[in-house]
Amino acid sequence: MPAIRVLPEEVVNRIAAGEVVERPASAVKELVENALDAGARRIGVTLAGGGRGLILVEDDGCGIPAEELPLAVRRHATSKLADDTLVRIATLGFRGEALPSIAAVARLAITSRPPGADSAFTLVVEGERVEGPRPSAGRPGTRVEVRDLFRRTPARLKFLRSERAELQAALEVVERLALARPEVGFVLEAEGRRLLDLAPAEGERLERTARRAIALLGRDLARDLVEVEAERDGIRLFGLLGLPTAARSDPGAQFLVVNGRPVQDRLLKSALKAAYGDLLAAGRHPVAALFLELPPERVDVNVHPAKIEVRFADPGTVRGLVIGSLRRALAEHGQRTAGRIATAALGTFRPGSTTFAGRPPSPSLPRGLAETAAAFQAPLAPLPPAAPPGAVEPPAEPDPAAYPLGAARAQLHDSYILAQTADGLVIVDQHAAHERIVFEKLKAGLAEGGVARQVLLLPEVVELGPGEREALLERTDELLALGLAIEPFGPGAVLVREVPAVLGERPSGELVRALAKELASLGSLFTLEAAIGRVAATAACHGSVRAGRRLSLAEMDALLRQMERTPGAGQCNHGRPTWIELKRADIERLFARR
Numbered sequence: 004m005p006a007i008r009v010l011p012e013e014v015v016n017r018i019a020a021g022e023v024v025e026r027p028a029s030a031v032k033e034l035v036e037n038a039l040d041a042g043a044r045r046i047g048v049t050l051a052g053g054g055r056g057l058i059l060v061e062d063d064g065c066g067i068p069a070e071e072l073p074l075a076v077r078r079h080a081t082s083k084l085a086d087d088t089l090v091r092i093a094t095l096g097f098r099g100e101a102l103p104s105i106a107a108v109a110r111l112a113i114t115s116r117p118p119g120a121d122s123a124f125t126l127v128v129e130g131e132r133v134e135g136p137r138p139s140a141g142r143p144g145t146r147v148e149v150r151d152l153f154r155r156t157p158a159r160l161k162f163l164r165s166e167r168a169e170l171q172a173a174l175e176v177v178e179r180l181a182l183a184r185p186e187v188g189f190v191l192e193a194e195g196r197r198l199l200d201l202a203p204a205e206g207e208r209l210e211r212t213a214r215r216a217i218a219l220l221g222r223d224l225a226r227d228l229v230e231v232e233a234e235r236d237g238i239r240l241f242g243l244l245g246l247p248t249a250a251r252s253d254p255g256a257q258f259l260v261v262n263g264r265p266v267q268d269r270l271l272k273s274a275l276k277a278a279y280g281d282l283l284a285a286g287r288h289p290v291a292a293l294f295l296e297l298p299p300e301r302v303d304v305n306v307h308p309a310k311i312e313v314r315f316a317d318p319g320t321v322r323g324l325v326i327g328s329l330r331r332a333l334a335e336h337g338q339r340t341a342g343r344i345a346t347a348a349l350g351t352f353r354p355g356s357t358t359f360a361g362r363p364p365s366p367s368l369p370r371g372l373a374e375t376a377a378a379f380q381a382p383l384a385p386l387p388p389a390a391p392p393g394a395v396e397p398p399a400e401p402d403p404a405a406y407p408l409g410a411a412r413a414q415l416h417d418s419y420i421l422a423q424t425a426d427g428l429v430i431v432d433q434h435a436a437h438e439r440i441v442f443e444k445l446k447a448g449l450a451e452g453g454v455a456r457q458v459l460l461l462p463e464v465v466e467l468g469p470g471e472r473e474a475l476l477e478r479t480d481e482l483l484a485l486g487l488a489i490e491p492f493g494p495g496a497v498l499v500r501e502v503p504a505v506l507g508e509r510p511s512g513e514l515v516r517a518l519a520k521e522l523a524s525l526g527s528l529f530t531l532e533a534a535i536g537r538v539a540a541t542a543a544c545h546g547s548v549r550a551g552r553r554l555s556l557a558e559m560d561a562l563l564r565q566m567e568r569t570p571g572a573g574q575c576n577h578g579r580p581t582w583i584e585l586k587r588a589d590i591e592r593l594f595a596r597r
Contacts, residue, residue: 024104026163027054027152028172033101034147035180038062040094041145044203045188053166053193054173058149066117066145069124072136075113076128078103095264095310102147108159109152115145130155174198175255178219179265182258182292185215209241216243216292220256224249224290229336231293233328236320238297240328245290246336247282248573248580254288261295261302267311271295274322278329281442282571284578295321334570401560407567408582411559417552420559427586433554433562435575440565442576445485445503454486456501463499464492465512471519472497478522489515 024030031048038046041064051057067075074080078100105111106128116123123141127134153159163169170193181189181201191199201218204211209230217225227249232241245256259271271293279289303314315321401410408431409424420431448454467475475482476491486503499511554562566572566581575581 024108024152026172027058027169028176030054030058030105030109030149030152031060031173032176032180033105034058034060034149035177036095037101037147038064038145039180039184039187041065043144043187046190048173048177048189048191050170050173050191050193053163053169055152055160055163055166055169056150058152059146061144061146063142063144066120066143067113067115068117068120069115069136072113072115072124072126073133076102076106076111076126076133105149105152108156109154110150112148112150113145114139114141114148116141116143118143179258182212182215182219183260183263183265183294185211209243212241212292212294213243216258220290228290229332231328231332233324233331235324236317237301238295238321238324240293240295240324242291242293244293244329244332246573247279247289247333247571247578250279250283250287250289250578252287256290257288258292259295260293261304261313262297262299264304264310264313266313268313270315270318270322271325274325275329278326278333280330281576282333282574282578287578293325295325297321336573406563408563411556411563414554414559417554420554420562422559422563424584426588427584428590429582429584431563431566431582432575432580433552433559435579436562436566436572436581438575439572439581440562440569443569443571448486448503453484455504456483456486456488457504458501459499459511463511464496465499465515466496467516467519469495471516471523474523475515475519482518487511487515487518 024033027050031050031054035046035048038060041062043062043064045063047059047061049057049059071082102111102113111128112125113128114123114125120143122138124136125139125141126136153163164172174191177189177191177199181187181199185204188203189199189201190197201215204214204218206214209232213225213228213230216228224245227246228243229246230242231244234240254272257272257275259266259268259275261268261271275289275291275293283289297315301316303316304310306312306314403409403423404425407424408429409422411420411422413421414433415421415430418433420429420433422429422431445454472491472495475489475497479489482489486501487499488501489497489499492498497515499515502511502514572581
């Protein structure tokens with residue numbers, strides 16, 4: 004057996020650097036966090052070669068005195084720990100590893116000047132050689148320059164991705180830190196292009212967060228965000244949630260911050276997913292910027308070398324606070340749908356380059372003449388209809404201004420309801436809307452101990468495959484709680500005697516076959532309680548008003564009123580929007596009236 008030997012200090016430093024500096028984005032994260040810990044109000048980042056050639060981070064923070072610059076590049080030397088307990092950590096960095104780790108694998112130069120100092124001082128580190136500190140020119144604050152990253156560990160270069168991918172990773176790191184600290188200004192430049200330019204956000208806490216989130220995620224998301232704020236047992240939660248219909252295909256728009264530290268915590272991510280529950284379509288991820296504040300001794304940030312994971316002293320309380328608060332916030336805005344959907348709808352109405360007869364559009368009119376023409380084309384005030392002698396007064400129509408979703412006016416293609424609101428038009432997908440209503444009724448019935456059942460006058464025989472039949476019969480008691488009473492009927496069929504009352508008098512064969520297929524795919528390891536969302540969603544889908552069914556105005560209005568009372572009515576069980584709204588001003592623009 005080879006003899007045990009002590010590794011040289013240089014090798015130890017390079018091994019340790021591999022844990023902290025995995026790629027250029029890791030170095031950017033550590034340096035920007037140092038700037039934030041220094042109290043910087045403005046931070047500039049410059050990259051070249053995706054960060055491999057150059058990483059330059061400048062800040063206007065407190066700076067480093069000249070006599071302490073050599074200590075700044077010594078391993079495990081830090082000014083951020085008041086004692087040795089590692090209990091009340093209030094800074095992003097605290098291990099004293101970032102600068103020594105970077106210096107172990109690259110050329111490092113630090114120029115710093117505390118406010119009030121006569122001049123700046125520069126320290127240069129190349130491998131084991133340290134030069135300085137020596138006087139130099141520099142503004143108050145600190146400038147850290149990293150060149151030729153991984154020059155001393157060339158094997159690491161083979162595992163880096165393209166310059167573009169590494170630049171994108173660094174940009175995402177800065178964006179997450181920028182959202183965590185909206186009161187700080189950030190600038191990121193690469194190859195002569197300014198990719199990020201964020202001024203310090205002003206206002207109250209939530210207002211600052213909203214401004215920074217909109218700046219990062221896009222202004223079109225502004226009206227699709229819901230505020231959330233709650234507190235329990237000394238733990239404060241606040242932030243912004245995207246409406247379910249504003250969800251995205253990847254989780255990149257989820258920002259989780261604990262005590263000012265951006266994290267990728269599994270507990271918080273699972274709580275976020277659980278809060279949205281059945282409001283999201285499969286494969287969609289919500290937009291969220293959540294901030295959690297709690298006493299430092301109740302969270303351990305010393306779990307991962309990159310400090311992106313945390314461990315809570317009371318995870319149950321944290322998870323309950325997040326899920327409960329987010330569900331309440333979403334329920335308060337359950338009837339809303341994403342504004343971008345209406346914007347996309349308007350885009351489909353945009354007139355093309357020619358008019359209906361194929362003629363080119365008329366040239367634009369002068370401003371005064373255009374206004375006169377618009378006034379001339381404005382519709383006349385309607386005249387009251389003259390009632391014939393002895394006529395019976397018809398029932399009064401619903402007032403569009405009295406309801407959020409307005410009053411029904413027509414039905415298109417036996418599938419879509421047109422409703423007039425106080426200042427616009429609402430288009431409702433009748434099947435998607437009723438699907439959500441039925442689903443919520445099923446869930447409410449299950450929560451109260453069982454769904455009300457309706458006995459079929461003539462029981463229905465449903466033929467099934469052997470596997471699906473057995474999967475269904477294994478869950479007869481649980482299906483009974485869902486309002487469905489079945490029993491075996493020969494070797495290849497089941498007999499349906501009762502159905503959920505909320506589904507009405509609809510053929511149950513299609514529903515039973517769909518449930519059998521769903522349960523067979525889930526397998527015996529899942530209890531119906533665990534899979535109840537999927538099973539109830541299937542039942543709701545098959546028991547809802549189908550597209551293609553003609554509705555009367557009274558039925559349409561009744562559906563609109565039910566939507567207004569139903570939680571999560573802005574989207575169906577599959578995450579699709581149930582309605583969109585076009586404002587009157589938008590419609591008028593389509594006809595050049597504005």
